[in-house]
Amino acid sequence: MEPRIWLLVSNHHLDAWLSSLLVDGVATAGLLVLAAYALRLSLRQRRAAAQAEASFDPGVALAPGEAVVKGTVERAQGADVAVRVEVEQEGSETESSGVWSHEWSETDRKVRVQPFYLRHASGARIRVEPGEDVMLVDALDGIILVDRKKRIRVAELVPGEEVFAVGELRRAPDPEAPTQGYRGVAQGFLLVPPRWQRMLLSSEPLGQRFARRAAFHLRWGAFAAVASIMFNAAFAGFHARRWLGETVDVRVTELREVERGDTDYHEVTVQGEGGAAFVDEVSFAAFARLRKGDALRARHVPSWPLASAIGPGVTAHSAAWVALPLLGVVALAYLIRSHSALPWYAKKVVDGGTGKLPDVGPGGQEPLAQRAPKRPEGRRRKTSSG
Secondary structure (H helix, E strand, O other), X not given: OOOOEEOOOOOOEOOHHHXXXXXXXXXXXXXXXXXXXXXXXXXXXXXXXXXXXXXXXXXXXXXXEEEEEEEEEEEOOOOOOOEEEEEEEEEEEEEEOOEEEEEEEEEEEEEEEOOEEEEEOOOOEEEEOOOOOOEEEOOOOEEEEEEOOEEEEEEEOOOOOEEEEEEEEEEEEOOOOOOOHXXXXXXXXXXXXXXXXXXXXXXXXXXXXXXXXXHHHHHHHHHHHHHHHHHHHHOHHHHHHHHOOEEEEEEEEEEEXXXXXOEEEEEEEEEEOOOOEEEEEOOHHHHHHXXXXXXXXXXXXXXXXXXXXXXXXXXXXXXXXXXXXXXHHHHHHHHHHHHXXXXXXXXXXXXXXXXXXXXXXXXXOOOHHHOOOOOOOOOXXXXXXX
């Protein structure tokens, strides 16, 4: 009697095409594309950091055109502010199992700007006229508590603070420069926003903010690459069947039902024409149909017999489905962290903490323990950590 020929696959193994889709497409290509994207962003930020640092040379003489100017802030005559950003927040508090927490969420943002001056290292006094869309890279370290559920966080350029300013430098009349004879207002340097761009004012070296973002994206790119490598290492048997294996005809030499704990396993021993033999597990339904001498197709790995599997194609265990949530979780976490790691001036400001909202003290001030310290004018503030 001719042996019966069955087309079976190992127990809990997926079809060959689905195995390749999950392992090659999702866990390998998907995660590596995410890693490459993060690396690309990191390189872009590193280039921006290098360009920002290279664009500033304190020894270069002032000249009209696009420029990066470093100087000490001086207010214009009669002005009570240079640049001031006020972020209004509303507070809320919640209780869970007796534990209180609170959150402050941004509801509005106001920017006050007036012309001011930068005292350059050369001694020149440069007039700066920023627009209301100016981007202020500075610490949001001032707090005004309006009432128990409303406060204002403040970032402000103060006199005496050293600032990097990016804009377009031009020669123009300076209303505060000493007049020259009967001709009236003297000429001076004026810094205005670059054409089609926002003016950037930064109390920290320009390259630092780009360098931090570059390091952030590089870490996540490495994390995605490592996740892909670890996944593929867990499915080394799949890759061995593909690259080291061969599809062969085998015959069933032994059928054995093994009980381990509360689970029954159905093992099949097969042997090829060359004498190579290995043991694999099949489903109960397939086990019930098989008889000794039946012919099967198998993917045999001579150098790694444990990686051999019943079935003509290169298949992977159904655990490969974990590739989908793995890619989804890594991508979602990267997106969330990418947004949360943005500095305050590039996103909605939300702060949280433990305990209830602070009570308002006399005169509408918050308690001394939570009040932001005032900085005297002329003292340089700490740079933003964003």
